[in-house]
Amino acid sequence: MARSPVMRKTITDSLQKKPTALVLDLSGVPYMDSSGLATMVEALQNARKGQTPLKLCGLTARVKSILEIARLNTVFAIFDTREQALQG
């Protein structure tokens, strides 16, 4: 909850640069609450509006589990590594 605004701004700023794809490496994210999930979904919606593929990689077991419980694991393009995300 406390860090979601920072995450939201970082993603928004990145999408405004209109990259060919945006890869979110979550390997340094040990935990995510519903505020973080909401930020991710919002990012996905904004990415789709700009036709920018949004990809996730480096999910910890905890974050992966939370995405699965929220049934968001099938909504996002998820890759094991940053290299795979960049190639996928």
Place this chain on the structure above:
Amino acid sequence: MSEPFHDPAIHLQILSRPELLAPVRALVNTMAAHEGLDDLAACHLILAMDEALTNVIRHGYDGDPNGRIWIAVSTLEDGAGIRVVIEDRARTVDPEALQSRDLEDIRPGGLGMHLMRTLVDRFEHLPRTDGGMRVVLEKRATPQTAATTA
């Protein structure tokens, strides 16, 4: 595993401020590990607790940073898990009015109640008789985890 904590092990009073949630999470995470919950079970308990506390801060106290929240953490009576009880003196909320969004309707927000109900083995959300709400969350160690840590 060392001697279980006595019941209740931890009583906390915090102000209704989001920046105070991280130390509470760390404390409960440490206790959950001590009591034999595996990493994912501990994560699920902490997330459910986090959602409950966030609800109190956002909806119960409407963002007022000076509301009081009481948190009690204890070992279950059979020693096979953790109970977290959260109480507040915020406005009373009808638990039936709190509904999660349809999980197929992909949009930001609306997941808190779904997460709390799904992540723990027991979830109760009830009005307190003298005002405010009480949330009870229980998470059990899996048999495999208990056997490993016994």
